[in-house]
Amino acid sequence: MEKVAIYCRLSEEDRNKKQETDDSNSIQNQKAMLLEYSIQQGWEVYNIYSDDNYTGSDRNRPEFKRLLDDAEAHKFDIVLCKSQSRFTRELELVEKYINGLFPIWGIRFISLVDNADTANKGNKKSRQINGLVNEWYLEDMSENIRAVLTNRRKNGFHIGAFALYGYQKDPEQKGHLIIDEEAAAIVREVFTLFSQGYGKTAIARMLNERGVPNPTEYKRQHGLRYQQPKRRNSTLWKYFAISDMLTNEIYIGNMVQGKYGSVSYKTKQNKPRPKDNWYRVEGTHEAIIDRDLWDLVQSIIAARAKPFDVGTVGLFARKVRCANCGYTMRSSKNRGKHYLQCSNRHVAKDACIGAFIAVDKLEKIVIQELNNLSQRYLDQDELERSVEFKQNLEQQKEACLKAKAKLQKQLEDNSNYLLALYKDKVKGLVSEKDYFTMANDFSKERERTEYQIKEADRHLEELEAQMLAGDQRKEIIQRYTHVEHLTREMVEILIDYITVGKRVPGTQDVPIEIHWNF
Template identity: 90%
Template sequence: MKAAIYCRLSEEDRNKQFETDDSNSIQNQKAMLLQYAMEHGWEVYNLYSDDDYTGSDRRRPEFNRLLEDAKAHRFDIVLCKTQSRFTRELELVEKYIHGLFPIWGIRFVSIVDNADTANKGNKKSRQINGLVNEWYLEDMSENIRSVLTNRRQNGFHIGAFALYGYKKDPDQKGHLLIDEEAAAVVREVFTLFSQGYGKTAIARMLNDRGIPNPTEYKRIHGLRYQQPKRKNSTLWKYFAISDMLTNEIYIGNMVQGKYGSVSYKTKQNKPRPQSEWYRVE
């Protein structure tokens, strides 16, 4: 029998010295699962390991590679530490563990919570595990949302990047400092507009002087910002000037929560009504 070992690191047990290191958690999972496979006389086909991915992330690269190999029946058993390491979604438990794996002739085993599809008697416990894991995801999402809401209500900045003209305070999370280099451009934009220059004219003036637009500015300063692939993506445009002139953050008001997640199961966001925005003067 060939076994595929799947390990996953969750955020709550991350403990690494360097980003390139496997976490202690991953190492422990590997050691435990390799020993279990050896004790049962199973040959290890491959070891699949997703580091820094949640149990609800369906885009996990090794998880998806495991599913492709399972469909091709390159092994007979999927071996995990717990069912939640494979997935925390009840929908995926039903789709793969109880649905496609039996069709593909794949046995699923998780050793800590005794899930084993060869044992017909513990299907209900596997489904209960899936339900408990689903509740965990929902509760965690609600807890995170309540923390973020509280921070927004108190005027703390939430986001991966500070808006152009500001920078993150390295000494205080959620606090912004003025980035004087970019702020000089912001002040000039407001001054030019107050003197009667149009938005397109201002964008053209900045481009003629070779001043990088906000996206390019982030890239130049080494921020991990995904560069758009469009032509002339480093140039100032009408809309960039227009957005700057109407953004209240430039008069000191923090306005957040314009978009909200559709569900804890998806990364999709949708616009929220203005009455639900968090505005701190």
Template identity: 80%
Template sequence: MNKLKVAIYCRLSEEDRNKESEDDDSNSIQNQKSMLNKYALEQGWEIFKVYSDDDYTGSDRRRPEFNNLLRDAKAQKFNIILCKTQSRFTRELELVEKYIHGLFPIWGIRFVSVVDNADTANKGNKKSRQINGLVNEWYLEDMSENIKSVLIDRRKNGFHIGAFALYGYKKDPDMKGHLIIDEEAAKVVREVFTLFSNGYGKTAIARILNERGIPNPTEYKRLHGLRFKAPKTRNSTLWSYYAIADMLINEIYIGNMVQGKYGSVSYKTKQNKPRPKSQWYIVEGTHEAIIDRELWDRVQLLIVQKAKPFTIGQIGLFARKTRCMYCGY
């Protein structure tokens, strides 16, 4: 008789992050693999493959090994999926119903989790699996709300909470949430504001910086080890009209912390949407300014003036809302 083939799935929990290096599996992952390998052997199952996602939450549907597991399950490459707990597979009740109670039985896949005794071969514990899914869903929602409240409080108090500092600044190693000037990039910021105040257009400024080989903010971060993904397009290292335009109206350059421009749609998705300015978190004087107030005010006045009124004294309907697809003006 052929042995049943089992796919082992492991995922790092948020609670235990104790890796020695970026490339090592965490102790949590190693422990899961050891436990599940032993359990599978005790049951007499043949281990088909170990799927392991490290540094991913249970609500992240983009987990690479999770999706590889689902593809192989659909192809019926194994008979059983084995996890430490049901929450390692997913914390979403929707996915519990879709896969564990829906598609897996259709594909002939048995789901087993060791610690919480979930086993689709046991019809009597379906309700407990659903309760586990509901509890895990509540956990996600509560954790999201707790994190959100902490972040809102820090924003209101002027602490920087982003993954990266704005171009021209860097994170203060001695004070969490505080920005200090990165003089190398700040020189470029000052030059951009000065050029614009002297009558240069945004496209012209971008061209000047590109001709001198000055990397744009994204490339600058990557070159300084802050981003590890290579640029995806040929021009992704170049300055653009939009990069200059965004820089010229960013109050962070005058020492004000501006955050909350975007907000998440739901705790279940990574998608963000723009928030109205009335809902932004703006705290004045949180860090040293790169641009002095006189230059800032002069630039803001020029930006307003460039939204040119018609001869009848009214601003055009599309002023500052549309741009030429070829030159960006």
């Protein structure tokens, strides 16, 4: 008996769960339909993979990823879904898995509603069209949602999933914030202490010594929605938590949103947006901090701001993290020499064992690694072995050019057929009614072909851009080979982030891990 893997996913349009632990009716219906079909076909059900509350564009669906791992290991013979869109709404994944890897792995893909079946060679185009339609659906839905959210931001409505510490979402008015007095008292204390001359780390230490839970832990204890922390020691107050609080205008009643924007509708990754592009609306809710105290705090922050010193203090600013706790290391100065140290070891006892390194030492390590990397990467033999992506892009480009040539031939044949049809009409071999019917069909086919040619041109442009990016990556490394000193601009271009560990006892070795931008 052939083994079948059933995959189900919750439809975004069908959320009707009674309890969080229940499968939605949509999932239950999918399972029943697919199980019944499997029994009718005489297949053995290997497993049911079910992702509830996940979109079709989410590549990190846990059951989806498990399904792909099991498919590669060939633990079953068939993947069965209700529709192709339940498996994925991305054309790229349709091509990669359904039309690409599944046949290589010996896996047959079937979706019932849209009749997709990789065993039927004749419906590959329909699968690709389904993928394209689903891709358009994702893009249109993303644009519509973005337009609605932008409009609400411009009108001062709070649209975030989590209320800022010190506030709660108003249960009576959607998009409005109300003060959470217990947390607001801590916010007022932080602003007051800073105005009296206490530093940000000192304030964090004072709150930790008193056992005051940080914003995330406070929300967890009170049953409020909060963002899951990515790092350890999440119950402690940190320097940056105090720093961000002291400059957040929401505490004086202004709604400020849109500080980050998504890179693409295909990913959850966000990037900072310029301050001029933020959405700022004044007086949208009750203030926790009065204007006089706010102005005083901002003036103190401005007075304490250090000038940016390229190559020393600011060289690795916000680029270096402690390998132990994951927090950003801060700069310090002693006897004219600059250092980076883990800010977490000062906020509470045993918070972190602490990482520490001299800036000039780290600079030398980065330069050495960059030179080593350039020697490996720029070696032609190594380049040909390692840069497999470029070969893949060349193959994709060649295939796209062949497909475009075929479409252009179809377009030319279409014009010839239409001309021949017209001649037959003139000779009286084809009636006028039949001529217009067939001419209309040819015109529709011509429009479809022209559209496919435009899509092929767009895909070729994307491939060219990706190939160019690969060449630029090589040029970037060449440009910064054999440098003697780094600049802040170079650090921004070359480095995503660096982790620094605790010095190895009895040696001068400090564990360093550099994450490059290329």
